[in-house]
Amino acid sequence: MVQKTEPKKRGRPRAYDPEAALAKATETFWESGYAAASLDALSAATGMNRPSLYGAFGDKQALFQAAMQRYQAQARATMRTALGAPGTLRESLTRFYAAGLEVYLDGGPRGCFLIGSGLSQAAVDPAIRDTVAAGVHELDAGLTRRLTMARDAGELPASADPATLARVVSGMLNALAVRARLGESRAELEAMAATTIDLVCGA
Amino acid sequence: MVQKTEPKKRGRPRAYDPEAALAKATETFWESGYAAASLDALSAATGMNRPSLYGAFGDKQALFQAAMQRYQAQARATMRTALGAPGTLRESLTRFYAAGLEVYLDGGPRGCFLIGSGLSQAAVDPAIRDTVAAGVHELDAGLTRRLTMARDAGELPASADPATLARVVSGMLNALAVRARLGESRAELEAMAATTIDLVCGA
DNA sequence: TGTTTTTTGTATCGTTTCGCACAAAATTGT
C-alpha cells in the first residue's frame, strides 16, 4: 500500500483534481488537435480558469506535454498487459491490436492521441515531435522484446529480425490510428489487424 | 497538344501563377499543419496579399481543399506509374514504397501532406476528414487492383483477399508517413517497407 | 483573532487571427 502523503498544505485548497483535469484537457486536445485547442476550450473543459491552468501545468505546450505523458503511461500499462500475458505470439498480437482499437474507437473516431493531435505540430515543434516519437518507439521496443521471445521459442524463423518486424507490427498500429480517425469501421480495422497477424505469424 | 485557351481577359492581369501559388500554400500547410498555418504565412509564402488569396481560392478551408486536391492528383499519377509499370508484384511494391518515401522525405521530414497537416483537423471538420479519407482510399483501391492482378497471375495464393491485403500494404505507407514526420531515418523506413514486401510476396 | 500561505476569479493586456472594404493600378474594348 502506498502511503497517501497528505502533509496538510497551508493555503486555500484546490478546487480541482489534477488528474481529472488533465484527463479533460486530454479530451480537448484529442478532439481538436494541439494547435486548434484554445485555452478557452481547455479552461472550460477542465473547469479551471486560466490562471489556475497556468499555475498547475504551465503554458499550453507544457499542458500538452503533461497530457502526452499521462497518455503514454496508460499506453505503456496497456501494452504490458497485452504482450506480457501468457500465450502464443498470435494471442499476444491479437490482444495488442484489440487493445489499441479499443482506445482508438472509444468515444468516437479519435485514433491515437499522440498521432492525432500532435503529429501536425511535429514538424515545427521539436519538443512535441520528440515526445510523440518517444511514445511510438516505446511500443516498438516492447514489441521487439516480445518478438525476440517468440523467435527464441521457435514461433518465428531463426532468421527473422525481431526489431524490424516489431516496427512493422507497430507501424500497422499507427496505420490503424490514422484510419480510425478518418472514420473507418471497426470491422475494417480489425480485418487489417488480423491479416497482419497472419502475415507475421503465418496463415 | 492541348490548346492553350487564352481569351484575352479584360481587366488587370494576375500577378501570380495559380498553380505555383497553390504549390507554395501547400508547402506552408505541410510544414505547420492546417490549424497552425496563418493566412499571414500563406500570404507571405504565395506572394499574394489576403484579398487576392480570397479571390482566387476562397477562405482558408477552401484553399486547403484545393491544396489537397492538387496533392492527391500528383499522388494518383505517382501511384499509377509505380503500380502500372510492367514487372512482378514485388517490383511494383518496391517502386510504390520508394515513390512514397521520396515524397515523404523530400525537403525535410514532412511525411504525407494529407495525414501530416489534415489528420488533426479531421475529428472536428468532416469536409477535411472526407478529403483525407478519399486520398487514402484511392490508394487502397489502386493497390487492390494491382493485388488482384497478382493473385490472378499466381503471384499470390488463390485464397488471398486482395482488398484487405491492399489495405495492409497501404496502411504501411500510412505508417511510413507518420514516422517520416517523426524524424525516422530513410534506412529505417526502407527496412520497414522491405520487410512488409517480404511478408506479402513471400521471403 | 490575526498572520501567513496558497488558490481562485475577475479583468485585462498586447498580439494575432480571419475576413473584407475601398481606392489605385493595369489591362481590353470602343
Add this chain to the structure above:
DNA sequence: ACAATTTTGTGCGAAACGATACAAAAAACA
C-alpha cells in the same frame, strides 16, 4: 482618349488568441 473590367494593395475591424496582474477567498499556523 475614354469607358469598362479585373486585380492589386493598403488598411481596417471585430473577434479570438495566449498569457498575466491583482485582489478576494479559503485554508493552516501562531
